[in-house]
Amino acid sequence: MAETTFESTPDLLLDHDRVEQGDLQTEELLVNMGPQHPSTHGVLRIVLRTDGEMVLEAEPHIGYLHRCAEKIGESVQPYQYIPYTDRMDYIAGMNNNQAFAIAIERLCGVEVPERAKRIRVIMAELNRIASHLVALGTYGLDMGAFTPFTWCFREREMILDLFEAACGARLTYSYITVGGVHDDLPDGWVERCEEFLDFFEPKIVDYNNLLSFNHIFVKRTATVGVITAEDALAFGLTGAALRATGVRWDLRKVTPYDGYEDYDFDIPIGQDGGIDGVPRGVVTGDCWSRYYVRILEMTQSVRIMRQALKRLEEGPIEAKKVKGIKLPADEVYVEIENPRGQLGFYVQGDGSAIPARVKARGPSFCNLAITSHTCRDILLADVPAIIGSLDVVLGEVDR
Amino acid sequence: MLSIGLTHYLVVAAVLLCTGLFTIMTKRNAIGILIGVELLLNAANVNLVAFDRFREGGLFDGQIMALFIIVLAAAEAAIAVGICINVYKNLATVDVDSARQLQG
């Protein structure tokens, strides 16, 4: 009798042993989503176990972008390390700079001048908006809507123009340094920034009309990837992903830094649909909540910026004597509110100018951990929806 | 040869018939057998329509029969594919020779 013959089996879709062992059911399939996949936002690789369109299990594999960022921090002086930090989360370079700068300032007890603090807040919030714009635009792409992407990037380009005017770089700023910021704002920058804010605020309504309240978009994202507050806390979720589950937790309020205590702003959280203009069907902690929390946060950022711009006064922009400063033999751990969540830096000094140990707690890295928990028994199309709503940046995950 | 008549069509139908039978006889894949059956049904259909066309009076019974056959073939295929998928779920193969649980 003729047997089953395998003729040139270069890539069997299912390997036979796993079927025999009952590991995989006959109808199941292992699929690699990434590392080269349009909707994994970088080089994330997710291994999916699927049954038709159903994803039974998803396991993120990371490490394709590892650059020893922390190790480098232990071989250079802090002010030299600043440019490395904004390569970590390259979408929000300003905030990364700020986190590391604050860590060193706390360690060495450097007092930052008032004007520098204001500028830092302005830059951080501006970058938060830019980062959220990327998140929104790419999330639209993940859902198959192309237009929000260009709309968001249109506004983001303006922010980048502002950054460029301030520091000369459009992506990797290294603007916020230990002890302040490295350059003062150019003439007319404040007016331009206010002009931008006036232009930008109504655009948020446009985004809402185009995407947020689009029926299909709501259908695609509401009740998808629901994360409960307990799970979020257990998995160490931070940032918009945490706030979308209904936990009102924001380090700018909880442990204010750089003068955030002076500003008046709200912390938006996710809520169930049906009230406050939230569409019906939305559940606290689902993809739509995470998305919408970012939209609301942009409004709050605008609010903070307006206050900061108003209070911006002349003065020094950098503390004295920060270059070549000796780090005391002490340790410090500082967390600040990144657009993606809580970015923490642990720095240990040994009396020399070079840190003995630098460790970063990346929000994307921590947020990504919940993927395998959430991506269970969902449809294939929900995987990009969940990953996109977590808004991870792989540069920071792998570091 | 240039005047196309009933016989020409019947020969084509005969080809379909024989190839359909051959397919059924030689395939071990359940769906392959199904494909053979579809060929057989088509042979019948060609015959029906051809007789209909070349029959005196221009009746349409042949066409209607063909219509019914097409519809029932769709039904048959749906059921057969359902069976095949079930067999595959249970045996992890659609080789008809493996489906011999009831054989003594």
Place this chain on the structure above:
Amino acid sequence: MSLLVLLTASSAFGAPSDATGAAAPGSVLEAVLFYIVAGGVVVSALGVCIAQNIVRMAVWLFTALASVAVMYFLLAANFIGAIQLIVYAGGTLILLVFGVMLTSKSPWIRFEAPKLELVAATVVCVGLFLSLCTLLGRAAWESVDEATAGTSIATIGRALITEYLVPFEMAGVVLMIVMVGAAHMARQEK
């Protein structure tokens, strides 16, 4: 290739009221078209027999069905031809391909029948074909020379709800049963 198919298929329409010059019955063009289409049928049918890969078999079946549909056009049974295309080629076959893909692990997996059976099947089928052809060659059909005009759809439709009402309804019932049955069989056991 696409040109050829386009020309052939478009010339084959045997609409009775067509004044622009389709293949008139008995014309040379009809003969040419017939041989092209019949060639398509025969080649595709042989393809089904010979192909070892199940997906390729399905593709050959597809070409066979499409060629048969064109043959119906030649036979002035436009409606049947169109139905053949939409239901058979467009629906049934896609179902088949669907089944094929759900049930095979790789395009390269295949089962072969024993050689003996292959030889026997070849002999029997060729024998059957030859004997059938002989039989057909000897048959003297009545009224085969005059091809009748095509049937209008209205006639078929009317017949379906009068003369063939009972089979029509039964076909409907069968389809419904099949729908339920197929859904039941293919449903997830969870």
Place this chain on the structure above:
Amino acid sequence: MSQFAVPWREKPEPSHGFVSSFIVALAKGIYAIATPIVTRFPGSILLSAVVASCFLVWAHALLFSYVDTAVLERAAEVGAANPNAFGYFSPSTWGLPPSVIGTLLAGDAAVEGQSPGLLSYLLWPVQFGFTRDMIAFGAIFAWFNIVPVYVIWWERKVAGRIQSRLGPMRVGGWHGWAQSPADGIKLVLKEDFIPDAADSILFRAAPYFAIIPSALAFVALPFGVTYIFREVDVALVFILAMLGIEVMSVILGGWASNNKWSVYGGMREACQMVAYEIPMGMALLVPVVCVGSLSLKYIGEVQADGWFSWLAFRNPFAFVAFVTYFIASLASCKRAPFDLPEAESELVAGFLTEYSGFRWALFFFAEYAAMFVVGGLATIMFLGGWNSPIPSDWGAGLGESIWAKGLKGILFSGPIWFILKCVFFLFLQLWVRWTLPRIRLDQVLYACVQVLLPLTMVLLFGTTLWVWASESGNATWDVIASIVSKVLGIVGLAFGFGFVAIAGYGFYHRRRLVGNLVIDPLPGS
């Protein structure tokens, strides 16, 4: 060894060099002359091309109808029952002599014995079916190629506008009008790449399963009363079948690629097709029930009495069916929001993942041609086909002169109208695509099977009742029906004006750059 392969390289002949350098010089000269014209006046060129094609189309119909009349009259004289008396190839007779055609062209006032003009000789072959088929075939083939190329370009422009950017601007000069042909050339020249593990035969075959049906659909698609390649009595079913067969290519392409994403794409297409094809067909049955025919030509002809006679406005069910059909047709063309088989963010590129170069281009040709066909079906089945919104009997006063005929041909009906309407539908498809996110597969199935299918069933039933009531000849009912039809027509009109108003508003307020907010890129002093 190589001398056997390319012998002429061994002994270059002077003539070769001459010819090649001549060709190059000619090309350069044409390029030099054409480039400034083409880049400077492309708008006028395009416009005149459109006008010219309109004129050609019109003249073609007019002259052909003259010849038709001649043939019919002559056939009647000869006593032949078959109107196609002179045959397809006409082996037995040479048809009408040019002189007879000339007489007919000149009208009754023609003098006997006058030598036939050049036009008569030119028109002589037209009387044979084969000639006409060749002409029509050329026209269809050309159209089939032009549509995808320019719709793709147009789509990129529309997408650009929607996304507040410009779209292609460079190739060819004016608004990048040559972008698509250039892309096509690039795609043809690209490496013919077939993955090792793919089923190479099926991989090669799959694009043809896409392109052939979509080309065949044009065979039965009427552009006007006389602009039909083949008048098929089951044209509607035939075109639907062609659209259905296209699915095969997606499944095969997905399967043959031997890539899991591709298989997903193919499977999704199969699922989606099972779901949308039934509501689509049933929505199309609504006008069929109204008219009582499957022949697209006939369906188009009954809508000749202006806007209110268009089938979408005949009864409320048809109006809803129109919308239903449009939604289902988006799914049929795999257009957003139903572009699941090639969903970029989920399946990389779905069934197209492994395709590149010419095969990929073929898929795209098929898709865009299918979009046109689908729009054409919508036009014929619901929006009056090739008839203008003006009732055709308004032109009765124009007389029967050749000019009046020409004017009527342009004013009241003709392929121009048909193409305009199709273009409108194409625009709708583009608009939707660049606005909406993608639906999930289960939502597609839900929408098609649980919403559209029952809806279309109700529509079909309702239309049947409506038609039945209308045929009963009750005077009261006729009044009610006509009022309803008028109301629907006005609603449709409002939609149309709204569309125009939105488009006009958008055009008036168009903004290419953000203006003074663009900041000088240099850091401040």
Place this chain on the structure above:
Amino acid sequence: MGQYTYEILLACGVLSPLVSFWLLVFAGPKLGKPAAGWVAVVLGMGVPLVLATIVLIGWLGETEGGRAALTAGAYRGTWAYIGTIPVTVGVKLDSLTVAMFFMVTLIAFLIFVFSIGYMKGHSDEVAGKSKYHRFFAYLSLFGFSMLGLVLSSSLLFLFIFWELVGLCSYLLIGYYFDKGFASAAAMKAFITNRVGDFGFLIGLMLVFMHLGTLDLDEAATVFAQQYAAGTGIFASHFTLFGWSLATIMGVGLFCGAMGKSAQFPLHVWLPDAMAGPTPVSALIHAATMVAAGVYLVARVYRLMTPEALAFVALIGCLTLTLMALIAIVQVDIKKCLAYSTLSQLGYMIFAMGCGAWIAALFHLITHAFFKAMLFLCSGQVIEGCHHEQDMRKMGGLMKKMPVTGITFLVGVLAIAGTGIPIPGAEIAGRKIGLGGFFSKDEILAVAYVRAFEWDDISKHEEHGEAHGAGHTAAPEPEGSRAMLVADRTQAEHHDEHQPAAAAHGAQSTHDSHGGADRAAIFKDMKKLPSWMFYLAIFTAYVTPFYMMRCWWMTFMGKPRDQHVYDHAHETPLMYVPLVVLAIGTFVSSYFLFRPLIEDASHSATSAAMVLATDGELGTEAIHAAHGWLRWYVGGAFLVGFIVAIAIYRNGLGLAEQLKKVFLPIHTILWNKYYFDEVYDVVWVKGCVLVAHIARFFDTYFIDLLVNLSAAVTERIAAFSGLVIDNHGIDGIVNGIAKTSIDIGGVARAPQTGRIRNYVLFATAVATVVVVCVLAFGMDSGSGAATVASSVAP
């Protein structure tokens, strides 16, 4: 009124509940609790009621000739062809239709209203999902089906709607499907009905096969012609139980009625059907659906042979007696009413069998009113008493529920046939009495005529026939005014409405032909056995007894269960239907429906043998001739009431004593003659038994053989092993074994178990056959002829 106005109005009335049904099915959950019910009330029955009222008023305004014209010209459209026989869809438009339509819509509307109040207090959630809307959706569907049934002009459509009402009944009985007994009852009802419907289907097929049409009127005409000519179905020599094929057809059709009207052997489902909600019991299982059987018999009356009618009468008689007796011992208020319904249905069927067409339908309508009312009252009681159905726990509820009690009493009086039989006690020339008084009296009068004076009448008819068709005046044999209404009508038609009748076209002409032929059938009717009459009279005494018993136990006396008594209350919304129905019962519908039905008998039965006593006049005549009958019948209610009150006046004590005295009888009645048990034994256990027998055979017979042979073989083997030398024999044995294995192998080879191999063999054989035929079978000429002949037209 234009052409088809009535038809359109009636058809709209039929379709409106369907719309309501679909609306409730799709939008029901969204409509919510009270809204869904009101949709059903307004759309489901309100609209039909309005339309029915319009039709009724219009119809009453028509002259007799006008009605006949409308009946003859009613809408008929060809729906489809089965073969060449057209299947018509149309409206059967005559007085009966109008009356039934009005009756059904009126009662159904009231019950729909009642249902809203009833369902308010009922839990309607299953697995957390409300099924409230489902109840009204089913009710609407029932409305659609029942009205469609009334309207159908074709037996096929009648059958379709017939099955639809059955389905609704099934759905509604099983409404509380989460309770086991309800779904079991639904199943029982459905299956029992299928038994009857099987007969119906056979009848339907016979009609189609032998009469060649499914239209009621055409079928009747053809039937009469065939009877006269002895052709068609009468030409068949097939007999079963001594019945001719024509009789089997009639009996088959009647089987459907037996199932749906719960007649004697198939009655078992109806009491159990009381598991459904009470409005359903009132509407479907008392007023309308179960009466559909009677309606069916009325419609196919013209297809009945005398033998078939005798069978009908027999079944009716048995039912009415047996069921009335069971009702005596019932303690469940709904069951009691259910058995009463069965008994009354028996009356109707019996009347049909006797030939009292008018009386049967009249009784149907009066019964519908008062039985619906009774059921609604019982629903009110059950609802008020916290779902207590046992009458032994009730008592004295009159104080708590006065309206209910009084309306119930009205129903009791009506069903008992209360009236004043004394000559002269009349108002406006009419006797004073409630609905049942007239209808039941009429049935009994006709039964008397059939039992005792029939020979005279039929002989007289023969004479009349001899004088020539159409001129037979109303015969008056021996003071009885029983007459052949049909022939009188014929006479009228011929004498007075000749031109009109001619103008009505072929239809009425056919009718008159059929009329003459029917008279012939009528002649063949036999005398009824007198015991049937006596049983009917006897039951007339039993009926008031058990009804009064029921009422008294519930409403009078002392409260026997304080808990129930405390809880008792009335729901105001439920008053309205009760009161309206009570009024309907009071005016007894005699003035409205009796004339309509009598009018219907002209056209609906056109020439059937319809016996009627002409209202009070007839009764008077009978009474005059047989004074004892007047008192026996007219005064029966008094006797029954008095006995019942006497027994139950002081609670249940006396009844308990009597129960002990008549214990054997009580036991039999209590167990409903053991019908359920018998069916269980015969059918359910029977099946199991057959299976057991098969298993027994398998175990003890086949296995025995096998074991025996095994044992024998074992012995032989031992013997041979001991006795015969292994080595000597082995050679032979092994050789033989090997040979047989080889042979087996060869023989087994084709039996591969693979279809493809079988196809191969089959094709090979076919090929060989074709080759043989080509080679030896025929020369080319004849072969061609053979093949061609199969193609040539």
